[in-house]
Amino acid sequence: MSSGRTSTAGRAGQYVALAAYVAFLGFPLLWLVSTAFKSTKEIALGGAALIPDAPTLSNFSDAVHKANLLQAGLNSLQVAIATTVLTVLLALPAAYGLARFRTVLRPVTLGWVLVSQVFPTILVIIPLFLILKQFHLVDSLTGLTIVYVVFTLPFCLWMLIGFVSNIPRELEEAAAIDGASRLRILRSIVFPLLRPGVVATALFAFISSWNEFLFALVLIQTPDKVTLPLTLSRFVGAEGQVQLGALAAASLLATIPSLLFFALIQRRLTSGLLSGAVKG
Amino acid sequence: MTTTELAPPAPAAAPDKPRGRRPGRLKGDAWPLLLPALIPIALFSVYPLLQGIYLGFTDSHAGLNQVTQFTGLENYQRLMHNELFWSSFKIGLIWALSVTVLQFLAAMGLALLLNANLRLRWLARTLSLIPWAMPPVVTGIMWRLMFDPNSGPISSASQALGFGQLNLLGDFTTALPAVIVVGVWAGMPQTTITLLAGLQGVDDSLHEAGAVDGASPWKRFLHITLPQLKPVIIAITSLNFIWNINTFDLIYVMTNGGPGGKTMVPALFAYNEAFRYGHFGIAAAMGNVMVVVIIGLLLFYLRSRLKEERR
Numbered sequence: 172m173s174s175g176r177t178s179t180a181g182r183a184g185q186y187v188a189l190a191a192y193v194a195f196l197g198f199p200l201l202w203l204v205s206t207a208f209k210s211t212k213e214i215a216l217g218g219a220a221l222i223p224d225a226p227t228l229s230n231f232s233d234a235v236h237k238a239n240l241l242q243a244g245l246n247s248l249q250v251a252i253a254t255t256v257l258t259v260l261l262a263l264p265a266a267y268g269l270a271r272f273r274t275v276l277r278p279v280t281l282g283w284v285l286v287s288q289v290f291p292t293i294l295v296i297i298p299l300f301l302i303l304k305q306f307h308l309v310d311s312l313t314g315l316t317i318v319y320v321v322f323t324l325p326f327c328l329w330m331l332i333g334f335v336s337n338i339p340r341e342l343e344e345a346a347a348i349d350g351a352s353r354l355r356i357l358r359s360i361v362f363p364l365l366r367p368g369v370v371a372t373a374l375f376a377f378i379s380s381w382n383e384f385l386f387a388l389v390l391i392q393t394p395d396k397v398t399l400p401l402t403l404s405r406f407v408g409a410e411g412q413v414q415l416g417a418l419a420a421a422s423l424l425a426t427i428p429s430l431l432f433f434a435l436i437q438r439r440l441t442s443g444l445l446s447g448a449v450k451g
Numbered sequence: 452m453t454t455t456e457l458a459p460p461a462p463a464a465a466p467d468k469p470r471g472r473r474p475g476r477l478k479g480d481a482w483p484l485l486l487p488a489l490i491p492i493a494l495f496s497v498y499p500l501l502q503g504i505y506l507g508f509t510d511s512h513a514g515l516n517q518v519t520q521f522t523g524l525e526n527y528q529r530l531m532h533n534e535l536f537w538s539s540f541k542i543g544l545i546w547a548l549s550v551t552v553l554q555f556l557a558a559m560g561l562a563l564l565l566n567a568n569l570r571l572r573w574l575a576r577t578l579s580l581i582p583w584a585m586p587p588v589v590t591g592i593m594w595r596l597m598f599d600p601n602s603g604p605i606s607s608a609s610q611a612l613g614f615g616q617l618n619l620l621g622d623f624t625t626a627l628p629a630v631i632v633v634g635v636w637a638g639m640p641q642t643t644i645t646l647l648a649g650l651q652g653v654d655d656s657l658h659e660a661g662a663v664d665g666a667s668p669w670k671r672f673l674h675i676t677l678p679q680l681k682p683v684i685i686a687i688t689s690l691n692f693i694w695n696i697n698t699f700d701l702i703y704v705m706t707n708g709g710p711g712g713k714t715m716v717p718a719l720f721a722y723n724e725a726f727r728y729g730h731f732g733i734a735a736a737m738g739n740v741m742v743v744v745i746i747g748l749l750l751f752y753l754r755s756r757l758k759e760e761r762r
Binding site: 317381 | 480481482484485487488489491492494495496497498499500502503504506507511557560561564567569571574575578579580581582583584585586587588589591592593594595596597599601602604606607608610611636639668690693696697699700703704717718721722725726731734735737738739741742745749
């Protein structure tokens, strides 16, 4: 909207509205942080103080000890890293192929990208459970990784196609005319230009598998194989009194990698989403 | 994620160069690059999906050595007589529709603010992305803390104002509205970013002309911004609706369908049928019903897109 003509009152109204949005979007996270540092006693007393009376780290040690958080964190890390590496390795050549070659697979793949985004997961998960059972991959982190790779791939593929298409074809052609080999072209021209795209894609793959819940809920049963979201959900569902402080602390710990990754490449991510997501 | 424009820009035709002589124009070349990605997708996602659709017409269930038999429409007849199916379907529609509409309105407002020339805009922009980075399970837990009747800030504020304790998630009438608020919160970043991208493509000169002609900001928004944003709005709202109707984790963590089934959404109903009661066939049938609804929406979305493109 043109901003030069907005009146002072209108401007003030805009800031009030912006503050309201920031509060709505940010306050729950602040509350989570605050609860994580409050003592059990202070939480039990209620009260809406945002700053804890006597900040304590006991919730964190409680969470780590009682909820098997360390093991769950390692499992999540293992699955997320394996998923990220495999997804990028599979998506990179495929995206290049789809962006640069004419093939019947192109409409087929893009069609599947659409389908995979809109189908109810619950419909796929039952047969998937039965299939993985035959391969003895239910209740295994390998099985979970396979599922995550398969379900992250379409969107990563789509993201990367966009990034490859943004590299001018002429650059590659010029190099080819100068006598550079295909491999040389890929190594010296395509890969360096593609790096931001690969980072964004890898991040997407990492966060989606780090955050994923439904597949883990259905596929993982043994306590020492659970992922973080699964541990957290069991924490909530635990019988009797739920320790809110420990729950908040555990949730906070589970969110840190996501937030960290996010902070690191936030700028790139927004511009990537802005340029790639919607061209109405 | 916002997957709206699925086909990347078509490669520009280059008539000055002889076709087919370009490196990599050969048809067969792409296959070795593509197959490593496509084979696992076919095995673990295309095949299970087709299998899932089929299971909806069978009596498949959990248990040892059970033979699955084709039963035609029996599952659907059973669903028709299942009260919980109808209520979960109704709740799912209310949830998806309210979240989509409220999210659109809220995100539109935020996108307009972020697009205006305000100080601290970068801060608001960064903060507005927070929900995107949170694991949905943590989002659910976080809001459970917010709604907690004893220690949550909402209940505390209500008590301070003399309205007494509030157990929003545990109350029959307020549970659904409460989870709707969370749904709106969780999906704000994608919707806002998408609308912001759309806004940045709006032609400024029309706005200036409108302003010169004395059109109020509201009129300009209604007659200049909104029509230009229409394709983006249709895309993001129809996709949001589809994602919302499939929601599982948020609600599972916050209420698990309670109290008294008042937040039992279709995905939760299907999950319970399959993995609590072992009725795979019924759960898959529920999935098929959802697919039909989603396909209907997609057709609506594609049709309006085609109309838009023909202009």
